[in-house]
Amino acid sequence: MDGDSLHRMLSFGFCDKDIYLKNAAYKPVGHYGNGFKSGSMRLGKDAIVFTMQRHTMSVGFLSQSYLEAIKAETILVPIVSWRRTDKSIVPTVDAESSLQAITTYSLFHSEAELFSEFQKHLEMWDTGTHIVIYNLQQTSTGHLEFDLATDETDIMIPDDTQNISKKAKYKRQDREDWHPAMDYSLKAYCSILYLKPRMKLYLRGKKVPTQVIAKSLTHTEIDVYRPRELDFRRIKVVFGFSPKKHHYGIMMYHHNRLIKGYVRVGNQVKNNGRGVGVVGVIECNFLHPTHNKQDFEYNSAYRYFSPVMIAKDWLLLQYALPAELAWLLWEIN
Numbered sequence: 446m447d448g449d450s451l452h453r454m455l456s457f458g459f460c461d462k463d464i465y466l467k468n469a470a471y472k473p474v475g476h477y478g479n480g481f482k483s484g485s486m487r488l489g490k491d492a493i494v495f496t497m498q499r500h501t502m503s504v505g506f507l508s509q510s511y512l513e514a515i516k517a518e519t520i521l522v523p524i525v526s527w528r529r530t531d532k533s534i535v536p537t538v539d540a541e542s543s544l545q546a547i548t549t550y551s552l553f554h555s556e557a558e559l560f561s562e563f564q565k566h567l568e569m570w571d572t573g574t575h576i577v578i579y580n581l582q583q584t585s586t587g588h589l590e591f592d593l594a595t596d597e598t599d600i601m602i603p604d605d606t607q608n609i610s611k612k613a614k615y616k617r618q619d620r621e622d623w624h625p626a627m628d629y630s631l632k633a634y635c636s637i638l639y640l641k642p643r644m645k646l647y648l649r650g651k652k653v654p655t656q657v658i659a660k661s662l663t664h665t666e667i668d669v670y671r672p673r674e675l676d677f678r679r680i681k682v683v684f685g686f687s688p689k690k691h692h693y694g695i696m697m698y699h700h701n702r703l704i705k706g707y708v709r710v711g712n713q714v715k716n717n718g719r720g721v722g723v724v725g726v727i728e729c730n731f732l733h734p735t736h737n738k739q740d741f742e743y744n745s746a747y748r749y750f751s752p753v754m755i756a757k758d759w760l761l762l763q764y765a766l767p768a769e770l771a772w773l774l775w776e777i778n
Contacts, residue, residue: 448526490580511550599632
């Protein structure tokens with residue numbers, strides 16, 4: 446990004462997706478949702494953004510600590526840019542004051558330290574963005590809200606046990622067996638975030654191994670769905686057995702991004718053992734995600750679609766076997 450793009454990213458009340466609203470060919474996911482500003486401030490009190498393009502490199506500082514220190518009555522976001530050729534500051538009205546604020550109140554106390562961070566993480570590329578979030582949120586007991594110790598390559602939501610007793614180990618194993626890892630592991634969530642992964646994701650310095658859900662299933666079947674109320678092409682739905690018996694439901698993607706995962710439908714929500722272990726994968730581009738990208742708008746298209754409609758076709762007819770019998774057949778084959 447250049448300085449203007451970084452300013453728009455860190456400004457409140459602005460959304461780059463406005464320019465796409467009248468474009469029928471492309472509909473972005475979400476609008477004024479849980480983006481960088483609200484997301485980063487939920488994780489920690491302070492964030493500093495390093496971004497580089499071919500001709501300029503810029504730093505933006507979004508910080509609650511800074512605002513508290515200067516007793517600001519309005520939100521101020523210091524931003525400064527340099528030319529890559531000679532590392533001279535791009536002149537703006539507040540460039541010098543922004544640089545002074547960043548070097549006074551951030552983790553980086555001089556221009557040299559800022560340039561060193563660029564060199565360490567971005568100079569190997571022509572373009573890129575590096576984000577540092579610190580002063581992470583803590584619980585009332587003084588512990589970090591996120592578990593950074595269990596796996597040094599992951600960021601996890603802590604379980605409800607903080608000791609290493611035998612009972613605690615059983616509870617952790619129970620969570621792994623019964624709850625999809627995406628519910629409490631950022632690495633697991635990122636690994637299935639995209640229906641067809643096209644980029645590399647790094648978490649805590651390590652590359653996240655991506656997973657194509659549809660290819661991880663066994664004994665797969667393919668169905669098609671066509672929304673009646675919309676003049677839309679036929680949509681492929683892939684069903685199969687999950688590698689983990691208790692991780693099952695419909696994986697609902699929108700323009701390649703996961704919106705709802707493991708949505709249990711039909712008999713899967715009943716206590717009759719039917720449909721256990723079965724996963725369905727569908728790309729629901731005809732639906733509209735909510736602002737936080739965690740659900741779909743409950744409109745007529747969604748009400749008609751309803752994952753239960755899919756369940757009637759395949760989960761109930763093809764896979765509606767008692768759980769133990771289904772997995773016995775799976776093991777035999």
